[in-house]
Amino acid sequence: MLDKHLHILGVRGIPAQHGGFETFAEKLSLFLLAQGWQVTVYCQEEGNGPTWESTWQGVRRIHIPIGYSGAAATVIFDWKATWCALSERGLFLTLGYNTAIFNLLQRLVGQVNIINMDGIEWRRDKWGGIAKIWFWLNERAGCWIGNHLIADHPKIKEHLATRVRTDKISMIPYGGDEVTNAEVDLLAPYTIEPGHFSVIIARPEPENSVLEMVRAFSQTRRNHKLVVLGNFKPESNSFHRQVMISASDEVLFPGAIYEASIVQALRFFSRFYLHGHRVGGTNPSLVEALGAGCAVIAQDNHFNRWVAGSEAAYFKDESACAGLFDRLLHDDATVEHMKTASRARFQERFTWPQVLHEYEELLTRWYPSK
Incomplete structure (x- = not known):
């Protein structure tokens, strides 16, 4: 098989600065590189201008400037990242379903996209009515559009199984580092x-x-x-x-x-x-x-x-x-x-070696043959 290439969507970028998904994207990218994969991560940048590329510890990064802030910036970035990814080949991993409707473009051009469905975002108290409807619709869209789904908890898998058949869902939790001493x-x-x-x-x-x-x-x-x-x-x-x-x-x-x-x-x-x-x-x-x-x-x-x-x-x-x-x-x-x-x-x-090996096994299984 030719070198395997994974494209990671749905995060602000690496190295991690913003939260759990970014930390996971960084860990997975470096792990897969060590296993012989190529990895591309789409990164959100502030400001305006053309898309540009860089390399970080062997990971290809595609930087997409966004001249907005807040939730609007995230939505626009996800749209631009998805559009940019349409010309790429390999396997795609989308972290989160908040703009899953955009991933329909990938399905239409025949790209294989695995979606980590994260939590049940539309149940969170902090969102207003319109936001909850948006997240509910995108959860449904992600279940339908994704070639395969990842749940990070058995109860999330049970929840998703009310939308799609169980064999479309793999349960792999989040990982962490062991801390045995500190300053x-x-x-x-x-x-x-x-x-x-x-x-x-x-x-x-x-x-x-x-x-x-x-x-x-x-x-x-x-x-x-x-x-x-x-x-x-x-x-x-x-x-x-x-x-x-x-x-x-x-x-x-x-x-x-x-x-x-x-x-x-x-x-x-x-x-x-x-x-x-x-x-x-x-x-x-x-x-x-x-x-x-x-x-x-x-x-x-x-x-x-x-x-x-x-x-x-x-x-x-x-x-x-x-x-x-x-x-x-x-x-x-x-x-x-x-x-x-x-x-x-x-x-x-919950150790990273366990979690990352499970991800690689799943990604290898779903890697497109052409």
Whole structure:
């Protein structure tokens, strides 16, 4: 067979700077290069002008300038990237279905496109009615247009199986890096010490239970810190303002932190990692918490339970979350057991070598013969 060539659509670009899909695209690209593949990634750039190319660690990057911002920029970029890809040969992997209707062009010209269907975007509280309709329609379009679908969680596969036949869907979760040590000095700017703080790492949105977790922690004096990462704008966002008003003086809001070494240190040295996500499949931040050996306290739903496993602690509401703090904050034996169980669950299903080998097997199986 000639050299295999994969084109990755649906991300802002690599190296990763924006989130889980970008991290995955970077990991998969470098892994496939080592296996003899050629890889092209379509990258969104700010501004105007012609498309241009570059190479990053052997990965071909096609840069597409977009003179807009926000959601409109993403839609326009996806349209231009899909159009640009129509002249290419090989196999295509689209990460996310938010503009899946555009992938109809690829189907019409006979390109083979595998779509990672991500979470159930139209169920998220943050979207208004028009956006929810758009995502619902594109989820349906992606199910029909994609040659094959990837679900990152068994429950996402079950959901997609209500739209298409089961054999059109493969379940491969998100992966993460194991963290076995971190730089303790990175905690100094936040005046926190190992084991004497817990951490929340999430977008500050209602569906992520941030308000419930902050209120639960703040019900009484804990002699413990809660570090809440996220881009809070209380002056313009009423929910952000509500969260910050509800917080005791033991809750810290350092803002959004993107330096991986600092985030790793916050996970690694935390007493608990709190995960309040109610919607979605395999959440990258939760996987990374398992890889750092965190004791996990999570919102009780079937998405989180499958990822974090039976030894994590779960809460249904604010009162139950407060009860977990009351019971576990000073229970060293249980916390150590939870940390050990997190590492075991991570090794069982979420290491990058496992995930990337499964992707390569699937991509090889679907690679076009012509």
